[in-house]
Amino acid sequence: MENLNAGLYLHVPFCLRKCPYCDFYSIPVKISTSLEKNYLNALNFELTLLKSFLEEKFDIKKISFITFYAGGGTPSLLSPHFYENLFGFLAKNFEFSPEELTLEANPETLTLEKTKAFYKAGFNRISLGVQSFSQKGLKFLGRLHSVKDNLKALDYILKAGFKNFSLDFIFGWKGQGEKTLEKEILKALEFKPTHLSFYELTLEKGTPFYQTFKGEKYWIEDKKLIKFYKLIENTLEAYGYERYEISNYAFPKFKCKHNLIYWKIKPYLGLGPSAVSRIENLRWENPKNFNHYLNTLLKEFKLPLKIVESLDNYELAKEYIFMGLRLKEGVSLNVLKEKFNYNIPKVKLDILIKKKVIEKKKERIRLTFEGKLLHNQVTSFLWESLCN
Ligand code: SF4
Structure with a gap:
């Protein structure tokens, strides 16, 4: 393979606090300039080493990134300046003019100024983790933001000029009824998001929720869950959204291009701790440990990756x-x-x-x-x- 067209994922492993249901790799930290600088150095070095790795292993001469997705963790905790620098490095060393650049954002981390600066840095899509439009729901889920914060963040996104944004929800929390869910959906639709994701709350092993509820969502029966799925699908389809993936809905032409790369098993590279990459039939993974990731790159000058599978x-x-x-x-x-x-x-x-x-x-x-x-x-x- 001479030319590689791939999606690029960046994992931002930082959060203000861990949510009790979450099993994504992230650490609670206070972001500082030196932390951003260290991470950026490591990422730039990871990219440089990856380039040689891909050339050797797959004979790839030219790499073009067709999508960029900052996921987490909480990517909106980092400064817009961090992304400007990263994009600058990418543009210098690769073909970097992705059609879609997504930033996952948590409502409490946005201000109008910051949201505008993310837009200016090059992002053209935001995926906002509102999770619920019920104060009760946000409290149960242990989120740091309120419904008011959700509304404020949406206002910033619109004012900053984002035409393409997604709202992420979790449903099936304790105390949520059909009426509440319907109200939440209708509230979201007032903002005309181009895309919505609805994930059923799951109790993942190793999370505080799993321990608290002993791995069982005793408060919700299958019958009720099916009603929830129906309600979400019926309401969103009535408003012109297509359920193009089990948990994802979009207006025509606004399907998430980056996630489609995963679902259609096309090539992608992942940067940062816990990120996964996939080229041809090889899949590899970075360690789920920020310090180990940093040390391997910056002290041992090696890629931290571990090949997990060569698929037959x-x-x-x-x-x-x-x-x-x-x-x-x-x-x-x-x-x-x-x-x-x-x-x-x-x-x-x-x-x-x-x-x-x-x-x-x-x-x-x-x-x-x-x-x-x-x-x-x-x-x-x-x-x-x-x-x-
Ligand atoms: S903010 Fe997101 S990534 Fe961080 S702990 Fe909560 S759910 Fe997980």
Whole structure:
């Protein structure tokens, strides 16, 4: 491969405080100029080493980044100046004119001035973690911001000139009823976001919530959850959003280009602790430890990455099914055959069609509404059905 067109992800491993449900890698810190400087140095060095690594391993001569996504952690804790510097380095050393540059932001970290400066630095998309428009919900989730902060942040985003922004929600928290959820959705729609994400609250092992609730969301039954999913889908579709991925809704032309790279298994590079990269059939991961990450780069002058997998055709086919089923466009049986040399027997597909969890149109299969609720189970069934 001579030229690589890839998405670029930056993990910002800093938060003001840890939320009790969160299992993303981040550390609670107070941001200082020296911390930003150290991180920036490490990132620049990581990029330089990655360039040589890619050239050696894959014979890549030219790297173009087609999307940029700052996720976390809390990327909006860093100063706009930090990103200006990083973008400057990227433009100098790579082809860097991404169509989409997303910043994940937490409401309490934004001011009008800062939001304007993020825009000026080059970001053209913000994903705002409002999580809930209910004060009760924010309290349960242990968030540091209030509903008022959400509204203020939205005002800044609009005033700063962002035309493309997403609102992130968590639903299924204790005490949330259908009426509350509906109110929250309608409140969000007043701002006409181009994109919305709705994630069901999950209790992840190792989080304080998992311990507190002993791994069980005893306050919500499946029936109620299904109603929530229906309410979200029906309301958003009525307002012109497309459920293009299990948890993501967008106006036409506003699907998240960067996340589509993951779902469509295209090449991406990840920078920073815990970030994952994927080129061809190789996947690697950085350590989930900020100091280890810094020391390996700045003291040992080495890439901190660990190759986690070199995927064979069977693994690639499994990954294609898992990701493809998340998307509205589903899985192409032709691609499965031609690219990975795997089939799914008709009898197996018929079982799922009869159960109304998938539908088949020509050579594509995709999940129905019910199927989306059972994504993992359907995926496992299809994996077990794969044959050459
Ligand atoms: S702010 Fe986001 S990344 Fe940080 S702890 Fe909370 S949910 Fe996790």
